[in-house]
Amino acid sequence: MPLIYLCGVKSDCNSQKIFSGFWFIYWFITKCRTPLLHFCFYIVCTFDHHKHKCMKTKADVNLVKNFISEKDFSDIEPLVQKAREMLLGKTGSGAEFTGWVNLPSSLLENKDILNKIEATCHRVSTFNPDLIVVIGIGGSYLGARAVYDALSPSIGHRKPEMIFAGHQLDSAYHAMLMDYLKERNPVIVVISKSGTTTEPAIAFRLIRTLMEEKYGSDAAQRIIAVTDEKKGALRTLAVAKGYETYIIPDDIGGRFSVLTPVGLLPLALCGFSIQDLLNGAAECQKELTTNHTLANNQAMLYAAIRQLLYRQGKHIELQSTFCPKLSTLSEWWKQLFGESEGKELKGIFPASLVFTTDLHSMGQFVQDGNRVLFETFLSVAKPEKDIEIPVLNSNDDELLYLEGKQMSYVNHKAEEATRFAHAQGGVPVVALEMENLTEFSLGEIMYFFEFSCALSAYIQGVNPFDQPGVEAYKQKMFELLGKNNK
Numbered sequence: 230m231p232l233i234y235l236c237g238v239k240s241d242c243n244s245q246k247i248f249s250g251f252w253f254i255y256w257f258i259t260k261c262r263t264p265l266l267h268f269c270f271y272i273v274c275t276f277d278h279h280k281h282k283c284m285k286t287k288a289d290v291n292l293v294k295n296f297i298s299e300k301d302f303s304d305i306e307p308l309v310q311k312a313r314e315m316l317l318g319k320t321g322s323g324a325e326f327t328g329w330v331n332l333p334s335s336l337l338e339n340k341d342i343l344n345k346i347e348a349t350c351h352r353v354s355t356f357n358p359d360l361i362v363v364i365g366i367g368g369s370y371l372g373a374r375a376v377y378d379a380l381s382p383s384i385g386h387r388k389p390e391m392i393f394a395g396h397q398l399d400s401a402y403h404a405m406l407m408d409y410l411k412e413r414n415p416v417i418v419v420i421s422k423s424g425t426t427t428e429p430a431i432a433f434r435l436i437r438t439l440m441e442e443k444y445g446s447d448a449a450q451r452i453i454a455v456t457d458e459k460k461g462a463l464r465t466l467a468v469a470k471g472y473e474t475y476i477i478p479d480d481i482g483g484r485f486s487v488l489t490p491v492g493l494l495p496l497a498l499c500g501f502s503i504q505d506l507l508n509g510a511a512e513c514q515k516e517l518t519t520n521h522t523l524a525n526n527q528a529m530l531y532a533a534i535r536q537l538l539y540r541q542g543k544h545i546e547l548q549s550t551f552c553p554k555l556s557t558l559s560e561w562w563k564q565l566f567g568e569s570e571g572k573e574l575k576g577i578f579p580a581s582l583v584f585t586t587d588l589h590s591m592g593q594f595v596q597d598g599n600r601v602l603f604e605t606f607l608s609v610a611k612p613e614k615d616i617e618i619p620v621l622n623s624n625d626d627e628l629l630y631l632e633g634k635q636m637s638y639v640n641h642k643a644e645e646a647t648r649f650a651h652a653q654g655g656v657p658v659v660a661l662e663m664e665n666l667t668e669f670s671l672g673e674i675m676y677f678f679e680f681s682c683a684l685s686a687y688i689q690g691v692n693p694f695d696q697p698g699v700e701a702y703k704q705k706m707f708e709l710l711g712k713n714n715k
C-alpha cells in the first residue's frame with residue numbers, strides 16, 4: 230500500500246511512526262468508504278526540533294488515488310532515487326553548483342565564516358546602526374528578506390530595521406530611500422555574485438555617493454561587499470575603496486545562496502540567530518542526504534508528487550499560506566523553483582497566494598477555474614501570538630458562535646475548509662506545516678525546498694542550476710540604453 234509507505238516517517242522517530250500507522254488504520258476503517266470525487270493529498274511536514282528532531286509526514290492516500298496511484302509512485306521512485314544519486318554524487322548537469330548540499334554542516338563544523346560574521350557584527354555595533362540596507366536582486370536578497378519578514382513584527386519596525394535597494398529600478402522608491410538614509414544611521418551590505426548586475430550596481434552608486442557625502446572617508450567602514458572572490462566590478466571597487474568583503478563560493482548559485490554570507494551576514498547584523506538557522510538546515514540536510522526512499526525522504530516525496538502532477542497537465546503550483554509573514558518566503562520559493570525548472574519549454578509555474586485575503590480575490594479561480602493548478606499549503610502549527618474573540622454574549626454582529634474562541638482556531642479552520650473545498654474542486658492539495666516561526670524552522674524548510682527543487686528539476690530533465698533565459702531582457706536593455714556605445 231502506498232499509504233503505508235507514505236505514512237512512514239523518519240526511522241529515528243519511532244513514536245511518530247507508530248502514531249502515523251495507528252492514525253492511518255483508524256482513518257482507513259472509519260473513512261475509506263466515503264465516496265470521494267476529487268483528489269486531495271495531504272502531507273504535513275512538521276519541523277519540531279524540540280520534540281522529535283525530524284520531519285513528520287501524514288498522507289491521505291484514499292484521497293490521492295484519484296490523481297496519483299500506487300503504481301504511479303512505484304514507477305517514479307527509481308527516477309527520484311536516480312535524481313538524488315545525481316545530486317549527491319555530483320553526476321547531474323550543473324554539478325559544479327551543488328556546494329549548497331553540504332553547506333549547513335560544513336559551516337557548523339568549520340566556524341571560520343561564522344566567527345568572521347560575529348566579528349563584523351561586533352565591529353559594526355560600535356556605530357549603533359538603526360538600519361541595515363541590503364543591496365541586491367534575485368538570489369542576492371530574497372533569502373534574507375524571507376527570513377527577515379517571517380521573524381519581524383508585522384506592524385512597526387525591528388531595530389535595526391532591514392530595508393532593500395537595487396531589487397528593482399523604481400525611481401521614486403530609490404529617491405525616497407536617499408531621503409530616508411539621510412535621516413538614519415545606516416550600514417550597507419551590497420551583494421552581487423557576478424558583481425556586474427545593473428540594478429544593484431545603480432543602487433550602490435547612489436548609496437555610496439550619499440554615504441561618502443554623509444560620512445566622508447569613514448563611509449568605507451559602514452559598507453560591506455559580498456561578491457565573487459576575484460572577478461566583477463564590485464570586487465574591484467571593494468578593493469579600491471577598502472571595504473570589508475565576504476566571498477560567495479563559486480559552487481553555489483544565487484538562488485541557493487541564502488546560507489552563505491549572502492543571507493547570513495545581513496541577518497546576523499539584524500540580530501537573528503544564524504546559528505539556529507544553520508542548525509535547522511543541518512538537521513534537514515542530515516535527513517535528506519541519509520534517507521533514500523519516498524517513504525522516508527520528504528523531499529523525494531514532494532519532488533515525486535510535483536512531477537507526477539506536472540505530467541498530468543497540472544502546470545501551475547500555487548503556494549498558499551494562511552500566515553502572511555510567510556509571503557516573502559513564497560517569493561524566495563518562486564525564484565528557487567521558477568528559475569531552476571522553467572527552461573527548455575518545460576516547467577511548473579510557481580505562484581503564491583496569501584489567505585484568507587486572496588480567497589476574496591483569487592479563490593474563485595482556484596475553486597472553479599482552469600484545472601491546471603495544484604496547491605501546496607505552507608502553514609505554521611503554533612502561532613506566535615494569539616488573541617481571543619471577545620465574549621459579549623451578543624449576536625448583534627452574528628458572531629456569537631465564535632466568541633471566546635482564539636483567532637488562530639478560526640484561521641486553522643479556515644485553512645482546513647479551504648484545503649477541503651479546493652480538493653473537492655479538483656485541485657490536488659499538498660500541505661507543508663512548520664512547527665513555529667523561528668530561525669530553526671526556517672532553516673529547515675529552506676533547505677527542504679532547495680533539495681526538493683534540485684530533485685524535481687533532475688526528474689524533469691533540466692539543469693537546476695543555470696538560468697540562460699535571464700540574459701535575454703538584459704541584452705535588449707543594454708542595447709536600448711546604449712551600453713556598448715561607451
Ligand code: PA5
Nearest residue numbers: 367368369421422423426483484
Ligand atoms: O539565482 C540567481 O542566480 C539570480 O537570481 C541572481 O541571484 C541574480 O540575478 C543576482 O545576480 P548577482 O548576485 O550576480 O547580482
